[in-house]
Amino acid sequence: MRSYGQYCSIARALDVVGDRWPLLIVRELLLGGPRRFTDLKNGLPGVATNLLSARLKELEEAGLVAREDAPPPVATVLYGLTEKGEALEPVLQALGLWGLRFMDSDRPDDAFQAQWLAYAPLWFTGDADPAGPPVVIQLVASGQEAVVELSGGRVHTRVGRTEKPDLVLDGPARAVIGLLTGVSDYKSATKLGLSVQGRRSLLRRIRPRSAREGALVDA
Numbered sequence: 001m002r003s004y005g006q007y008c009s010i011a012r013a014l015d016v017v018g019d020r021w022p023l024l025i026v027r028e029l030l031l032g033g034p035r036r037f038t039d040l041k042n043g044l045p046g047v048a049t050n051l052l053s054a055r056l057k058e059l060e061e062a063g064l065v066a067r068e069d070a071p072p073p074v075a076t077v078l079y080g081l082t083e084k085g086e087a088l089e090p091v092l093q094a095l096g097l098w099g100l101r102f103m104d105s106d107r108p109d110d111a112f113q114a115q116w117l118a119y120a121p122l123w124f125t126g127d128a129d130p131a132g133p134p135v136v137i138q139l140v141a142s143g144q145e146a147v148v149e150l151s152g153g154r155v156h157t158r159v160g161r162t163e164k165p166d167l168v169l170d171g172p173a174r175a176v177i178g179l180l181t182g183v184s185d186y187k188s189a190t191k192l193g194l195s196v197q198g199r200r201s202l203l204r205r206i207r208p209r210s211a212r213e214g215a216l217v218d219a
Helices: 009-017 022-032 037-042 049-061 089-102 114-124 173-181 186-191 200-205
Strands: 065-069 077-081 125-127 135-141 144-151 154-159 167-171 195-198 206-208
Touching: 009 022, 022 037, 022 049, 022 077, 022 089, 022 114, 037 049, 037 077, 049 065, 089 114, 114 125, 114 135, 114 144, 114 154, 114 173, 125 154, 135 173, 135 200, 167 173, 167 200, 173 186, 173 206, 195 200, 200 206
Parallel strands: 135 167
Antiparallel strands: 065 077, 125 206, 135 144, 144 154, 167 195
Protein backbone atom coordinates (compact mmCIF):
# COMPACT_ATOMS: atom_id res chain seq x y z
CA MET A 1 0.00 0.00 0.00
CA ARG A 2 1.37 3.39 -1.00
CA SER A 3 1.64 6.06 1.65
CA TYR A 4 1.72 9.84 1.68
CA GLY A 5 4.27 9.57 4.47
CA GLN A 6 2.63 12.25 6.61
CA TYR A 7 1.79 12.19 10.32
CA CYS A 8 -1.72 13.53 9.71
CA SER A 9 -5.02 11.71 10.21
CA ILE A 10 -6.34 12.87 6.81
CA ALA A 11 -3.22 11.58 5.07
CA ARG A 12 -3.38 8.31 7.02
CA ALA A 13 -7.03 7.86 6.00
CA LEU A 14 -6.15 8.52 2.37
CA ASP A 15 -3.33 5.98 2.63
CA VAL A 16 -6.09 3.39 3.07
CA VAL A 17 -8.99 4.65 0.93
CA GLY A 18 -7.49 7.41 -1.21
CA ASP A 19 -6.84 5.35 -4.33
CA ARG A 20 -9.44 4.90 -7.04
CA TRP A 21 -12.33 2.49 -6.16
CA PRO A 22 -11.91 1.73 -2.40
CA LEU A 23 -14.60 4.16 -1.22
CA LEU A 24 -16.99 2.95 -3.93
CA ILE A 25 -16.37 -0.65 -2.83
CA VAL A 26 -17.27 0.43 0.71
CA ARG A 27 -20.36 2.19 -0.67
CA GLU A 28 -21.57 -1.01 -2.32
CA LEU A 29 -21.02 -3.06 0.84
CA LEU A 30 -22.77 -0.46 2.99
CA LEU A 31 -25.78 -0.42 0.67
CA GLY A 32 -26.05 -4.13 -0.09
CA GLY A 33 -24.37 -5.92 2.80
CA PRO A 34 -21.98 -8.82 2.17
CA ARG A 35 -21.58 -9.38 -1.56
CA ARG A 36 -20.06 -11.90 -3.92
CA PHE A 37 -17.17 -10.76 -6.05
CA THR A 38 -19.38 -10.83 -9.15
CA ASP A 39 -22.03 -8.73 -7.39
CA LEU A 40 -19.42 -6.16 -6.45
CA LYS A 41 -18.12 -6.03 -10.01
CA ASN A 42 -21.64 -5.56 -11.37
CA GLY A 43 -22.18 -2.72 -8.91
CA LEU A 44 -18.98 -0.99 -9.99
CA PRO A 45 -19.26 -0.42 -13.75
CA GLY A 46 -15.86 0.26 -15.26
CA VAL A 47 -13.69 -1.53 -12.71
CA ALA A 48 -11.32 -4.16 -14.10
CA THR A 49 -11.43 -7.61 -12.50
CA ASN A 50 -7.76 -7.57 -11.50
CA LEU A 51 -8.05 -4.06 -10.06
CA LEU A 52 -11.10 -5.00 -7.99
CA SER A 53 -9.23 -8.04 -6.65
CA ALA A 54 -6.25 -5.85 -5.73
CA ARG A 55 -8.40 -3.24 -3.98
CA LEU A 56 -10.30 -5.88 -2.02
CA LYS A 57 -7.01 -7.38 -0.89
CA GLU A 58 -5.78 -3.96 0.25
CA LEU A 59 -9.02 -3.32 2.15
CA GLU A 60 -8.72 -6.73 3.81
CA GLU A 61 -5.15 -6.02 4.84
CA ALA A 62 -6.26 -2.69 6.30
CA GLY A 63 -8.99 -4.41 8.30
CA LEU A 64 -11.93 -2.75 6.54
CA VAL A 65 -13.22 -5.81 4.67
CA ALA A 66 -13.42 -9.46 5.72
CA ARG A 67 -14.28 -12.62 3.81
CA GLU A 68 -16.92 -15.08 4.93
CA ASP A 69 -18.38 -18.25 3.45
CA ALA A 70 -21.93 -17.96 2.18
CA PRO A 71 -24.40 -20.30 3.91
CA PRO A 72 -25.47 -23.48 2.04
CA PRO A 73 -26.43 -24.21 -0.64
CA VAL A 74 -24.40 -21.33 -2.08
CA ALA A 75 -20.74 -22.28 -2.21
CA THR A 76 -18.99 -18.95 -2.58
CA VAL A 77 -17.08 -16.31 -0.68
CA LEU A 78 -18.81 -13.15 0.47
CA TYR A 79 -17.05 -9.85 1.14
CA GLY A 80 -18.39 -7.77 4.00
CA LEU A 81 -17.40 -4.74 6.00
CA THR A 82 -15.79 -5.01 9.39
CA GLU A 83 -16.68 -2.63 12.19
CA LYS A 84 -13.81 -0.42 11.02
CA GLY A 85 -15.22 -0.42 7.49
CA GLU A 86 -18.76 0.35 8.65
CA ALA A 87 -17.39 3.38 10.51
CA LEU A 88 -16.87 4.98 7.07
CA GLU A 89 -20.63 5.44 6.58
CA PRO A 90 -20.79 9.02 7.94
CA VAL A 91 -17.68 9.84 5.89
CA LEU A 92 -19.42 8.69 2.70
CA GLN A 93 -22.61 10.52 3.66
CA ALA A 94 -20.69 13.76 4.18
CA LEU A 95 -18.76 13.26 0.93
CA GLY A 96 -21.98 12.53 -0.97
CA LEU A 97 -23.71 15.56 0.51
CA TRP A 98 -20.79 17.76 -0.52
CA GLY A 99 -20.82 16.15 -3.97
CA LEU A 100 -24.45 17.13 -4.64
CA ARG A 101 -23.22 20.52 -5.86
CA PHE A 102 -21.71 18.70 -8.86
CA MET A 103 -24.94 16.83 -9.72
CA ASP A 104 -26.50 19.64 -11.72
CA SER A 105 -25.30 18.03 -14.95
CA ASP A 106 -24.97 14.50 -16.25
CA ARG A 107 -22.92 12.78 -18.93
CA PRO A 108 -24.18 10.41 -21.63
CA ASP A 109 -21.88 7.60 -20.48
CA ASP A 110 -22.71 7.85 -16.76
CA ALA A 111 -23.85 4.54 -15.26
CA PHE A 112 -26.83 4.60 -12.92
CA GLN A 113 -28.18 1.81 -10.72
CA ALA A 114 -31.22 1.31 -8.49
CA GLN A 115 -29.23 1.10 -5.25
CA TRP A 116 -27.80 4.55 -5.93
CA LEU A 117 -31.33 5.86 -6.42
CA ALA A 118 -32.41 4.31 -3.11
CA TYR A 119 -29.60 5.70 -0.98
CA ALA A 120 -30.02 9.31 -2.16
CA PRO A 121 -33.25 10.02 -0.19
CA LEU A 122 -32.06 7.81 2.68
CA TRP A 123 -28.84 9.77 3.21
CA PHE A 124 -29.70 13.21 1.87
CA THR A 125 -33.31 13.91 2.92
CA GLY A 126 -35.41 13.98 6.09
CA ASP A 127 -39.10 13.85 7.00
CA ALA A 128 -40.39 17.42 7.34
CA ASP A 129 -43.55 16.29 9.19
CA PRO A 130 -42.64 13.66 11.78
CA ALA A 131 -46.21 13.69 13.17
CA GLY A 132 -47.75 13.17 9.74
CA PRO A 133 -49.29 9.90 8.50
CA PRO A 134 -47.10 7.31 6.75
CA VAL A 135 -46.33 8.12 3.12
CA VAL A 136 -45.10 5.81 0.35
CA ILE A 137 -43.38 7.29 -2.70
CA GLN A 138 -42.42 5.34 -5.82
CA LEU A 139 -39.31 6.55 -7.62
CA VAL A 140 -38.57 5.66 -11.23
CA ALA A 141 -35.37 7.31 -12.43
CA SER A 142 -33.87 6.48 -15.83
CA GLY A 143 -35.64 3.11 -15.63
CA GLN A 144 -34.35 2.27 -12.14
CA GLU A 145 -36.90 1.79 -9.36
CA ALA A 146 -36.87 2.48 -5.62
CA VAL A 147 -39.42 3.09 -2.87
CA VAL A 148 -39.31 5.80 -0.20
CA GLU A 149 -41.33 5.41 2.99
CA LEU A 150 -41.79 8.32 5.41
CA SER A 151 -43.08 7.51 8.87
CA GLY A 152 -42.52 8.80 12.38
CA GLY A 153 -39.92 11.30 11.23
CA ARG A 154 -37.76 8.64 9.61
CA VAL A 155 -36.92 7.91 5.98
CA HIS A 156 -36.75 4.30 4.82
CA THR A 157 -35.85 3.24 1.29
CA ARG A 158 -35.51 0.07 -0.73
CA VAL A 159 -34.93 -1.00 -4.30
CA GLY A 160 -38.01 -2.10 -6.23
CA ARG A 161 -41.70 -1.27 -6.60
CA THR A 162 -44.71 -0.82 -4.36
CA GLU A 163 -48.29 -1.60 -5.33
CA LYS A 164 -50.15 1.47 -4.05
CA PRO A 165 -47.87 4.49 -3.76
CA ASP A 166 -49.23 7.82 -2.58
CA LEU A 167 -46.95 9.59 -5.04
CA VAL A 168 -44.92 8.57 -8.10
CA LEU A 169 -41.90 10.51 -9.36
CA ASP A 170 -40.77 9.37 -12.80
CA GLY A 171 -38.14 10.83 -15.09
CA PRO A 172 -34.43 11.13 -15.79
CA ALA A 173 -32.15 10.44 -12.84
CA ARG A 174 -30.96 14.03 -12.85
CA ALA A 175 -34.55 15.28 -12.46
CA VAL A 176 -35.67 12.81 -9.78
CA ILE A 177 -32.55 12.93 -7.62
CA GLY A 178 -32.18 16.66 -8.20
CA LEU A 179 -35.68 17.35 -6.90
CA LEU A 180 -35.33 15.09 -3.86
CA THR A 181 -31.98 16.49 -2.79
CA GLY A 182 -32.65 20.16 -3.49
CA VAL A 183 -30.24 20.42 -6.41
CA SER A 184 -33.24 21.28 -8.64
CA ASP A 185 -36.50 23.00 -7.80
CA TYR A 186 -39.85 21.67 -8.99
CA LYS A 187 -40.04 23.78 -12.15
CA SER A 188 -36.49 22.89 -13.17
CA ALA A 189 -37.12 19.19 -12.59
CA THR A 190 -40.25 19.19 -14.74
CA LYS A 191 -38.34 20.92 -17.53
CA LEU A 192 -35.80 18.08 -17.32
CA GLY A 193 -38.60 15.55 -17.86
CA LEU A 194 -39.99 14.82 -14.38
CA SER A 195 -43.50 13.37 -14.29
CA VAL A 196 -45.51 13.49 -11.04
CA GLN A 197 -48.55 11.31 -10.33
CA GLY A 198 -50.58 11.25 -7.15
CA ARG A 199 -50.58 13.71 -4.26
CA ARG A 200 -48.00 16.29 -5.30
CA SER A 201 -48.39 18.11 -1.98
CA LEU A 202 -46.59 15.20 -0.32
CA LEU A 203 -43.36 16.54 -1.77
CA ARG A 204 -43.42 18.96 1.16
CA ARG A 205 -42.71 15.99 3.45
CA ILE A 206 -39.26 15.58 1.89
CA ARG A 207 -36.69 17.93 3.42
CA PRO A 208 -33.37 18.10 1.54
CA ARG A 209 -30.30 18.17 3.77
CA SER A 210 -28.31 19.97 1.10
CA ALA A 211 -27.18 23.51 1.76
CA ARG A 212 -28.64 24.27 -1.65
CA GLU A 213 -32.21 23.30 -0.74
CA GLY A 214 -34.69 23.97 -3.48
CA ALA A 215 -38.44 24.51 -3.37
CA LEU A 216 -39.95 21.08 -3.95
CA VAL A 217 -43.38 22.47 -4.69
CA ASP A 218 -44.39 25.79 -6.17
CA ALA A 219 -45.15 28.33 -3.46
